[in-house]
Amino acid sequence: xxxxxxxxxxxxxxxxxxxxxxxxxxxxxxxxxxxxxxxxxxxxxxxxxxxxxxxxxxxxxxxxxxxxxxxxxxxxxxxxxxxxxxxxxxxxxxxxxxxxxxxxxxxxxxxxxxxxxxxxxxxxxxxxxxxxxxxxxxxxxxxxxxxxxxxxxxxxxxxxxxxxxxxxxxxxxxxxxxxxxxxxxxxxxxxxxxxxxxxxxxxxxxxxxxxxxxxxxxxxxxxxxxxxxxxxxxxxxxxxxxxxxxxxxxxxxxxxxxxxxxxxxxxxxxxxxxxx
Amino acid sequence: xxxxxxxxxxxxxxxxxxxxxxxxxxxxxxxxxxxxxxxxxxxxxxxxxxxxxxxxxxxxxxxxxxxxxxxxxxxxxxxxxxxxxxxxxxxxxxxxxxxxxxxxxxxxxxxxxxxxxxxxxxxxxxxxxxxxxxxxxxxxxxxxxxxxxxxxxxxxxxxxxxxxxxxxxxxxxxxxxxxxxxxxxxxxxxxxxxxxxxxxxxxxxxxxxxxxxxxxxxx
Ligand SMILES: Nc1ncnc2c1ncn2[C@@H]1O[C@H](COP(=O)(O)OP(=O)(O)OP(=O)(O)O)[C@@H](O)[C@H]1O
Ligand SMILES: [Mg+2]
Numbered sequence: 001x002x003x004x005x006x007x008x009x010x011x012x013x014x015x016x017x018x019x020x021x022x023x024x025x026x027x028x029x030x031x032x033x034x035x036x037x038x039x040x041x042x043x044x045x046x047x048x049x050x051x052x053x054x055x056x057x058x059x060x061x062x063x064x065x066x067x068x069x070x071x072x073x074x075x076x077x078x079x080x081x082x083x084x085x086x087x088x089x090x091x092x093x094x095x096x097x098x099x100x101x102x103x104x105x106x107x108x109x110x111x112x113x114x115x116x117x118x119x120x121x122x123x124x125x126x127x128x129x130x131x132x133x134x135x136x137x138x139x140x141x142x143x144x145x146x147x148x149x150x151x152x153x154x155x156x157x158x159x160x161x162x163x164x165x166x167x168x169x170x171x172x173x174x175x176x177x178x179x180x181x182x183x184x185x186x187x188x189x190x191x192x193x194x195x196x197x198x199x200x201x202x203x204x205x206x207x208x209x210x211x212x213x214x215x216x217x218x219x220x221x222x223x224x225x226x227x228x229x230x231x232x233x234x235x236x237x238x239x240x241x242x243x244x245x246x247x248x249x250x251x252x253x254x255x256x257x258x259x260x261x262x263x264x265x266x267x268x269x270x271x272x273x274x275x276x
Numbered sequence: 277x278x279x280x281x282x283x284x285x286x287x288x289x290x291x292x293x294x295x296x297x298x299x300x301x302x303x304x305x306x307x308x309x310x311x312x313x314x315x316x317x318x319x320x321x322x323x324x325x326x327x328x329x330x331x332x333x334x335x336x337x338x339x340x341x342x343x344x345x346x347x348x349x350x351x352x353x354x355x356x357x358x359x360x361x362x363x364x365x366x367x368x369x370x371x372x373x374x375x376x377x378x379x380x381x382x383x384x385x386x387x388x389x390x391x392x393x394x395x396x397x398x399x400x401x402x403x404x405x406x407x408x409x410x411x412x413x414x415x416x417x418x419x420x421x422x423x424x425x426x427x428x429x430x431x432x433x434x435x436x437x438x439x440x441x442x443x444x445x446x447x448x449x450x451x452x453x454x455x456x457x458x459x460x461x462x463x464x465x466x467x468x469x470x471x472x473x474x475x476x477x478x479x480x481x482x483x484x485x486x487x488x489x490x491x492x493x494x495x
Contacts, residue, residue, distance in 0.1 A: 059399060061395050061398070061399070090403070090404065091403070094398075094401050094403070097399075098401055100399070101399070102395075102396070102399040104392055104395070104396060106390070106392050108390070108392040108393050108395065108396035109396075110393055110396070110397075110411055110415075111393075111415070111492065111493065112414050112415060112418060112489075112492055121410065122397075122400035122401060122402060125401075125402055125406050125410065126400060126401030126402055126403075126406075127401075154492045154493070156492065156493045156494070157494070167396075170396075170400065171399070171400070174400055174401070
């Protein structure tokens with residue numbers, strides 16, 4: 001395809017002036033952002049600032065109230081006509097976001113299916129793959145996340161870290177052009193966080209385009225091309241990890257990072273609660 | 277005095293009739309399950325019309341005695357020019373009736389499904405119908421299996437009512453034999469025992485399936 005020869009010509013995700021209201025509560029207040037091919041964008045910010053809402057709007061799990069979201073150039077969820085916008089059909093939404101993968105904080109594996117079925121079933125149903133082919137692809141995806149040996153296990157028989165890796169395999173199997181992660185490690189016991197982050201690092205180094213809402217600042221600092229700090233529904237700071245973590249002087253951002261380091265740096269003296 | 281000979285003599289006929297009881301009741305539960313699923317989905321949908329239809333359906337079939345429903349369909353269908361065999365009309369009525377109860381049973385199951393599981397299905401491109409059949413129904417059945425098994429045994433018993441619209445099944449045949457032999461006690465005791473065995477088998481099957489479902493969630 002033409003756009004693959006010029007990968008940076010068009011962002012994969014283009015969010016323009018997006019507002020989201022729940023009743024009278026304004027949760028997103030004019031978000032503009034772009035995510036280009038093979039970029040990793042980490043979204044950080046205090047609890048309740050709107051990070052999940054933003055990611056869910058990009059996946060159209062929430063209808064945004066105002067503005068436009070384009071996925072590879074196509075307007076998501078609405079059609080524009082004589083000045084207004086109209087909600088398109090579910091099938092049309094599915095078509096536009098078919099290259100968007102989503103990984104949930106709570107994994108959301110289907111508990112009545114084995115790990116293999118969790119990955120293979122969508123391939124059969126929404127990609128029309130034959131049984132054997134779907135199973136083969138699913139097995140390959142599970143192997144990729146290090147779970148080939150657990151293919152027959154049901155979600156309840158897997159650890160949280162394993163469940164989340166199945167969740168990643170399920171999304172990857174659809175061959176997405178972008179993967180959205182909403183706090184993929186927040187529901188995990190601390191000792192299980194590493195195995196999931198490692199899978200995500202591998203993905204990033206393979207060139208997967210990713211948007212990751214996370215509280216793992218180490219991951220953001222190492223892997224992100226862009227870090228965005230969301231506060232009260234606006235992007236209050238954005239830039240390279242160096243710019244956001246070291247140089248940006250936004251007082252809300254400094255306070256947020258200060259809190260984070262105080263929570264996480266426990267072996268140094270009080271002076272250790274400073275910059276990374 | 278108690279006549280065991282008449283029991284032995286009529287048992288083969290009663291067993292044959294009980295096959296019809298099983299066929300009629302399980303068929304109506306199967307059809308009722310499909311109707312119940314659709315009505316349940318409609319009742320929980322965002323469509324006002326769907327919710328209205330489902331609410332009316334459930335309140336009608338739960339509010340009117342099954343016997344009256346059977347009589348209505350028996351006398352009404354010919355009036356509106358539908359000349360279906362009385363067994364078909366009876367099974368249809370049983371299905372509509374149990375469908376209303378199954379819709380209510382499944383509702384609790386549907387409401388217990390974490391919304392994230394549906395969102396995950398949307399994100400891998402499953403259609404609404406695929407989500408219903410592959411995620412929501414299997415999960416709702418797992419949540420509500422004991423109540424569904426109970427409803428099935430209720431329908432086996434309720435199927436005895438279709439004897440009043442002239443459909444031959446276990447109760448009807450028992451009545452026929454009882455009046456012709458003047459040995460009602462022996463015959464009805466036998467019929468009762470057969471119902472009991474049918475429902476014991478259904479309950480055990482339910483327990484078996486429940487055990488299989490449990491294996492999925494066992495750590
Ligand atoms: N469905 C909803 N209805 C009403 N309010 C909502 C809904 N979803 C989110 N909100 C509100 O929107 C705000 C932002 O929520 P969101 O989940 O996006 O925050 P977040 O940045 O992801 O926080 P956290 O780090 O705790 O996950 C919160 O105040 C929340 O109460
Ligand atoms: Mg969140």
